[in-house]
Amino acid sequence: MTQRAYYTSDELTLSTHVVRCTPMEDGRFRVELAETLFHPQGGGQLADQGTIAGIRVEDVLNVEGDVAHVVGQAVPVGSVEIAISAEVRALHARLHSAGHLIANVGQNVGWLPTKGHHWPGECRVVFERQNGSEPLTAEGLEAAVNALIERDMPRQLIDQQGVRSVCFGDLPMHGCGGTHVASTGVVGPIKVLKLKEKKGQLSVHYDVAR
Numbered sequence: 001m002t003q004r005a006y007y008t009s010d011e012l013t014l015s016t017h018v019v020r021c022t023p024m025e026d027g028r029f030r031v032e033l034a035e036t037l038f039h040p041q042g043g044g045q046l047a048d049q050g051t052i053a054g055i056r057v058e059d060v061l062n063v064e065g066d067v068a069h070v071v072g073q074a075v076p077v078g079s080v081e082i083a084i085s086a087e088v089r090a091l092h093a094r095l096h097s098a099g100h101l102i103a104n105v106g107q108n109v110g111w112l113p114t115k116g117h118h119w120p121g122e123c124r125v126v127f128e129r130q131n132g133s134e135p136l137t138a139e140g141l142e143a144a145v146n147a148l149i150e151r152d153m154p155r156q157l158i159d160q161q162g163v164r165s166v167c168f169g170d171l172p173m174h175g176c177g178g179t180h181v182a183s184t185g186v187v188g189p190i191k192v193l194k195l196k197e198k199k200g201q202l203s204v205h206y207d208v209a210r
């Protein structure tokens with residue numbers, strides 16, 4: 001099983017080992033690493049981009065609980081250097097962390113966060129209306145989230161037997177396998193683009209500054 005180094009590390013390069021390189025039906029190769037910094041697609045977040053032995057990684061997938069790195073040419077088994085695209089990682093971590101803060105603010109006024117989707121250009125957090133959910137406006141939500149961002153609260157990670165939780169400052173902990181900014185200030189000001197409520201499901205669409 002590949003060790004997910006990105007759970008505990010923000011490093012963008014790593015020396016590790018190729019454990020296996022298996023041809024796939026579509027002519028590409030599936031690389032299994034001893035340790036990886038690549039966040040696979042899942043949990044509402046797109047995969048990291050980058051290289052293994054200088055070869056571009058085309059997809060990173062969760063397959064049967066393990067991380068599969070898909071590349072266009074075979075990589076020899078043995079020692080290898082991997083590198084993550086800093087720009088893509090930074091954007092994904094900012095969008096994903098903003099999602100946590102929106103969920104926190106909504107929860108504070110009685111909304112239950114149920115889903116997050118943090119793909120660039122289509123970010124949203126979905127809440128379920130509860131008894132006692134207070135009215136929300138795009139402006140009010142945006143201001144409350146931006147206030148948390150301005151406080152620049154540090155990220156805390158807890159890993160208990162492979163179950164990883166994250167929180168910012170004194171906000172509540174959430175189980176999460178994604179990549180996050182080191183402190184909320186790194187997110188930069190967010191924009192709440194629209195709120196849409198349908199059958200008790202409130203979608204908050206948002207973006208970060210580019």
Ligand SMILES: [Zn+2]
Pocket residue numbers: 096100166176177178179180
């Ligand atoms: Zn997260």
